[in-house]
Amino acid sequence: MKIHDTGVSRRAILRAGAAAGGTALLGTLPATRLWAQEPQKPAELIVRAWGGEWVEALKRGVSDPFTKATGIAIRHDLTEDNEIQPKVWAAVAQNRVPPIHINWDTTTNATKSALRGVTEDLSDLSNLAGTSELSKPVGLDGYPIVNTYGYVYVLAYRPEAFPDGPPKSWKDLLDPRFKGRIALYNDGIGFHFPAQLAGGGTLADIPANMEPCWEFCRKIKEQSPLLGEDPDFTAWFQNDEIDAACTISTNALAAKRNGVPIAWTVPAEGCKFDTDGLWIPKGLPENELYWAKQYINFAITPEAQQVWLDGLGLPGVVPGLTPPEGLAGDPSYPTKPEDFEHLIRVSAKVQVENESDWFARFKEIMQG
Amino acid sequence: MTDMPGPVSRLRYPLGWRVMDALERGAGILWPRALHRLTGWLLIAPALLLVAVLCLGLWRIAQGSLHVLDRATFLPAEAYTLENYRTVLDSATYLKIVWRSLSGAFLTVVFTLLLAFPYAYMLVRTPSPFVRKALLAVLFLPFFIGQVVRAYGWLIILGNSGVVNDALGLVGVTPMRLLFSFPTVVFGLVQYMLPFAVLLLAPALTAIPRETEIAAGSLGANWLQVLWHVTLPMARPGLVGAGLVVATLALTDFAMPAMLGGGSQDFIANAVYDQFFRTADQGLGSALALVLVALGSVLVGAVFAAFGAGTLAMGGKR
Incomplete structure (x- = not known):
């Protein structure tokens, strides 16, 4: 795994957590006994989530079992992560109760909220002891966020468009026959780092010299790529609008499960590896804060992770999970040290500090 | 001795009229006749209030536009600047x-x-x-x-x-x-x-x-x-x-x-x-x-x- 400025070793990422006591299952204990002396239960907790396959997996793996164990209903708020962010920030700034109890967020976005000081510290969650170091946000004190799994921005493709086998390099997308047939995220997220390498640069130059990345983006622009969000990619593959896309493997997997002929690969330059996590905004009443923490604590038990991440097809932060069917050894499901060799991880701190500039530069090229 | 008009005569007025009379008396208390020259302003007051709220929002946006984002804290920097417009x-x-x-x-x-x-x-x-x-x-x-x-x-x-x-x-x-x-x-x-x-x-x-x-x-x-x-x-x-x-x-x-x-x-x-x-x-x-x-x-x-x-x-x- 190519790790840039993270201070985390590959071995450390994969190292199993200790303290088996912390992994006690909420679902296997009677709720009345487990929380007999606990604070008053709220009628419901609101969890912001991504829609489609994402929320269904969360519901199956975490929310429904949590409700069964505690009796607390879980409402999923499908407001986009970027849109809930200013609402939460405004609520905290105005000393109002925030609109959600738990935010399921990208680690980069969550880091912005942590830097702004609107996140509760989650260091006291007992089940953290059973997680790998991947659950710990890099460059932040304590646990303002708990990372819950990792994911890869793979190169997804239609096999029939690549009769000679999977694309071996991101540069394969420059073939004229793919003009107008490739797709990227509309802010370029997931593509910047492999583009840096495909453009002849090095990861060590990030963020000081990203010119190779922009040069490669300019070449990709000549291919008239489509720019969109998660749901767009599935629709575009389904409607035969594109042949290849840089997207999170979960979206490709969801499309495949829906019958779209699609495969994915990690090209020679590598793919971006990142994490998502759960965090709690400040300003909740004490009892609701307590139960929100319990929700996150439950989300990092092996049982919850197994079901949740089976749905997403992603590797979790608890060691020993069984890969979903067909994903063992898949490049989008890294579990062993060698699986990480072609994956690129840049610290959330570097991303947070430079993301706006990267987005602006990518837009500048693509809006031409 | 002449017949005095009793309660029956009051029924000559339809119920709707009496309701309207009551409403008019109530309106007279809430909005005295002396203020009638301002009735037009009263009617457009909700619209003016809405415009005022919009102007207030615009003012806040204008204020916000004069602060750059501090990426260390993700809060607006305190200094006023035209940097965003630049x-x-x-x-x-x-x-x-x-x-x-x-x-x-x-x-x-x-x-x-x-x-x-x-x-x-x-x-x-x-x-x-x-x-x-x-x-x-x-x-x-x-x-x-x-x-x-x-x-x-x-x-x-x-x-x-x-x-x-x-x-x-x-x-x-x-x-x-x-x-x-x-x-x-x-x-x-x-x-x-x-x-x-x-x-x-x-x-x-x-x-x-x-x-x-x-x-x-x-x-x-x-x-x-x-x-x-x-x-x-x-x-x-x-x-x-x-x-x-x-x-x-x-x-x-x-x-x-x-x-x-x-x-x-x-x-x-x-x-x-x-x-x-x-x-x-x-x-x-x-x-x-x-x-x-x-x-x-x-x-x-x-x-x-x-x-x-x-x-x-x-x-x-x-």
Whole structure:
């Protein structure tokens, strides 16, 4: 795994957590006994989530079992992560109760909220002891966020468009026959780092010299790529609008499960590896804060992770999970040290500090 | 001894009158007669309050635009600066987006008016109630469907595997990319704006006496001359009003560029969204929002100065 400025070793990422006591299952204990002396239960907790396959997996793996164990209903708020962010920030700034109890967020976005000081510290969650170091946000004190799994921005493709086998390099997308047939995220997220390498640069130059990345983006622009969000990619593959896309493997997997002929690969330059996590905004009443923490604590038990991440097809932060069917050894499901060799991880701190500039530069090229 | 009018006589007044009397007495207590000269202000007070709230919001946005984002804390820096405006002006991307928004709005106005005028004319002039109702139904059915749903409809119709490409395939034409371009965005905007334009044009055309056109024809003008010298000049207030409404709606549109533009045809509203929600830079987003407000205001002011307010003047002086 190519790790840039993270201070985390590959071995450390994969190292199993200790303290088996912390992994006690909420679902296997009677709720009345487990929380007999606990604070008053709220009628419901609101969890912001991504829609489609994402929320269904969360519901199956975490929310429904949590409700069964505690009796607390879980409402999923499908407001986009970027849109809930200013609402939460405004609520905290105005000393109002925030609109959600738990935010399921990208680690980069969550880091912005942590830097702004609107996140509760989650260091006291007992089940953290059973997680790998991947659950710990890099460059932040304590646990303002708990990372819950990792994911890869793979190169997804239609096999029939690549009769000679999977694309071996991101540069394969420059073939004229793919003009107008490739797709990227509309802010370029997931593509910047492999583009840096495909453009002849090095990861060590990030963020000081990203010119190779922009040069490669300019070449990709000549291919008239489509720019969109998660749901767009599935629709575009389904409607035969594109042949290849840089997207999170979960979206490709969801499309495949829906019958779209699609495969994915990690090209020679590598793919971006990142994490998502759960965090709690400040300003909740004490009892609701307590139960929100319990929700996150439950989300990092092996049982919850197994079901949740089976749905997403992603590797979790608890060691020993069984890969979903067909994903063992898949490049989008890294579990062993060698699986990480072609994956690129840049610290959330570097991303947070430079993301706006990267987005602006990518837009500048693509809006031409 | 005369008969005194008893309780029965009071029943001569209907119940409705007595209710109204009671209401009037109540209103007299709440709003004494001495204040009646201010009744007009009272009636427009809610509207003024709404405008005041909007102005307050605009003021807060203006204040926000004068602070850059501190990326160490993701809070606005304390210092006041014009840096966000400098960023907008120095950015080739934003200037391109501004130009695209303006040209998109202009083209939308031109095509919408070209389509709306004959439609509205037929709607007003047809002697057949059935045809008029049919035209209204055809016009308003898509009006009741939201903009986002309509844009999705176009994604289905114009997609590579869509209805249009399927039809073209029947005559041997290979599928072609019809979506995700500037013309597609303008097309979507025109389709969205058409009902607005027809609604604003129809009253102006109704106000043109048919006899005037007949008189022009009886004096030797052919239909084209009647249209050019009589109908169009007399319909100008409607054209100006419709053009203004369509221009401002198109200039500030978000959904059509976002959905039909394939991510590379952003308008200003999309750029504002990106700054507020994607990069959390509310200062830059505020500066862009004010640029959009300024552009819209200048556009409307210029049209008012050149052509008057059209039907938007509501019969008042220009």
